[in-house]
Amino acid sequence: MKVVTFGELMLRLAPNGYYRFFQDDQLQATFGGGEANVAVSLANYGMDASFVTKLPTHAIGQAAVNSLRKYGVDTSKIVRGGDRVGIYFLEKGASQRGSVCIYDRAHSAIQEAAPSDFDWDAIFEGVDWFHFTGITPALGENLVEICREACKAAKAHGVKISCDLNYRGKLWTRDQARAAMTDLCQYVDVCISNEEDAKDVFGIEAENTDIYGGKLNKEGYKSVAKQLADKFGFEKVAITLRTSISASDNDWAAMLYDGENYCFSKEYHLHIVDRVGGGDSFGGGLIYALLSGKNTQDAVEFAVAASALKHSIEGDYNLVTVSEVEKLAGGDGSGRVQR
Numbered sequence: 032m033k034v035v036t037f038g039e040l041m042l043r044l045a046p047n048g049y050y051r052f053f054q055d056d057q058l059q060a061t062f063g064g065g066e067a068n069v070a071v072s073l074a075n076y077g078m079d080a081s082f083v084t085k086l087p088t089h090a091i092g093q094a095a096v097n098s099l100r101k102y103g104v105d106t107s108k109i110v111r112g113g114d115r116v117g118i119y120f121l122e123k124g125a126s127q128r129g130s131v132c133i134y135d136r137a138h139s140a141i142q143e144a145a146p147s148d149f150d151w152d153a154i155f156e157g158v159d160w161f162h163f164t165g166i167t168p169a170l171g172e173n174l175v176e177i178c179r180e181a182c183k184a185a186k187a188h189g190v191k192i193s194c195d196l197n198y199r200g201k202l203w204t205r206d207q208a209r210a211a212m213t214d215l216c217q218y219v220d221v222c223i224s225n226e227e228d229a230k231d232v233f234g235i236e237a238e239n240t241d242i243y244g245g246k247l248n249k250e251g252y253k254s255v256a257k258q259l260a261d262k263f264g265f266e267k268v269a270i271t272l273r274t275s276i277s278a279s280d281n282d283w284a285a286m287l288y289d290g291e292n293y294c295f296s297k298e299y300h301l302h303i304v305d306r307v308g309g310g311d312s313f314g315g316g317l318i319y320a321l322l323s324g325k326n327t328q329d330a331v332e333f334a335v336a337a338s339a340l341k342h343s344i345e346g347d348y349n350l351v352t353v354s355e356v357e358k359l360a361g362g363d364g365s366g367r368v369q370r
Contacts, residue, residue: 032322033079034160035108035190037181038066038167039141040084040095041117043307043347049125058120062098063347065164065197068308071348072315072337074103078322081105081158085140085148091116092140102348110148113140121307124278130306134201142170146177151184160318161185164195164311165232168211169202175211182218193221195314196228208232216263221321223314225271229255233262249286249295256288266290267321269331271313271338272298279303283339285313287331294328296335299364301342312341312349316356329360336360 044058066082073080082104086092088111095116096106117136124130136142155161161181168175185192194216198208212232216222230236235258237251249272256268267289274282284298316337320330336359341349 032159033081033157034070034073034162034318034322035081035083035154035158036066036070036162037083037178038064038163039117039136039139039170040064040067040082040086040099041119041136041139042091042095043119043121045121045123049123052120052122052131061346062095063308065166065195065311066162067099067104068311068347068349069162069315069318070104071099071102071350072312073319075350076315076319076353078319079105081108081154083108083110083149083154085110085113085144087111087113087116087140102350108154110144112148113143115139117142123305126277126279129278132307136170139170142174144177145173146180149177149181151181152188154181155184155188155190158185158188158190160191160193160322162193162195162314162318164197164314165208165212165228166197166199166202168215169199169208175215178215182215186218191220192218193223193314193318194219195223195310196225196232197310198228198231200231205231209234216265219263219265221267221269221317222259222263222265223269223271223310223317224255224259225273225310226252229259229270233259235259235262249284252286253288253293256286256293260288260290267327269313269317269334271310271335281306281342283309283335283342285331285335285338287317287327287334289327292327294331296331299335299339301339303342305345306342308347308349309338309341311347313338315349319353332360333357339364 070080070082117139120133122131272284316334320333
């Protein structure tokens with residue numbers, strides 16, 4: 032099975048451990064980005080995963096490409112050009128102090144890309160699945176158009192499309208998001224959302240839920256999923272359910288609706304090492320599970336287990352195997368030493 036993902040790959044600069052910005056005079060440099068994170072997950076699961084973006088030809092751009100090649104992601108469709116790699120600064124939170132993310136991505140190569148940069152008919156030759164997120168069209172009207180052309184070409188090639196709504200208030204307004212995503216979601220087969228995204232983008236919310244007070248009414252998400260599916264004709268809607276006890280401890284689960292069944296996963300109590308990329312690891316797990324022919328319940332269990340493991344791993348990328356995910360999904364979450 033061949034999967035293509037499209038978006039921005041950024042340089043991540045973060046203080047060591049749980050230091051605040053410049054409390055220490057060093058920053059750890061890694062790479063990450065929503066759709067790239069999904070591609071790495073899929074490559075680690077043994078799938079043919081290709082990531083599409085635009086990156087400069089200089090040394091930092093090449094380092095970004097190499098960070099994907101390291102894990103077996105196909106980078107041959109990445110367009111080279113532009114002047115800069117987008118950056119985000121991450122300060123990891125702990126206990127009652129939340130994490131902080133500061134973007135420095137204006138005028139990045141992908142943000143200034145043109146629709147003519149990408150030959151989508153060639154990119155989608157022999158492809159089974161296409162994934163993007165709401166972060167990418169949020170980068171500008173040109174990216175909305177590029178995403179639209181990608182979706183149209185994917186449909187013409189019979190490719191399944193998934194989208195993680197991933198609303199980012201620092202990138203665009205709710206009205207801008209609603210206009211763009213209403214257009215793009217007409218092409219989407221599998222929608223991934225969380226307790227905030229559906230409300231922020233489409234004004235759809237679960238009743239009796241307080242995302243900041245740690246109160247989630249799981250039954251209310253059945254209504255959210257059905258409203259999303261009815262509005263856009265999605266084949267499946269996945270909703271991740273995060274109860275944030277603190278920055279260090281979350282409860283994590285999800286629901287997958289297939290038009291008939293509402294399947295809730297088991298819930299995991301997470302003691303978090305790094306939560307960035309947690310949603311992307313869910314998306315990667317879900318795509319793998321669905322392409323592997325898992326039923327609705329097994330698919331959501333695999334995706335949630337994959338994401339639970341990601342919260343224990345430093346960096347954006349989820350560096351786990353299928354067997355590790357299936358072991359946790361099967362009930363072994365003891366964390367005992369493997370000998």
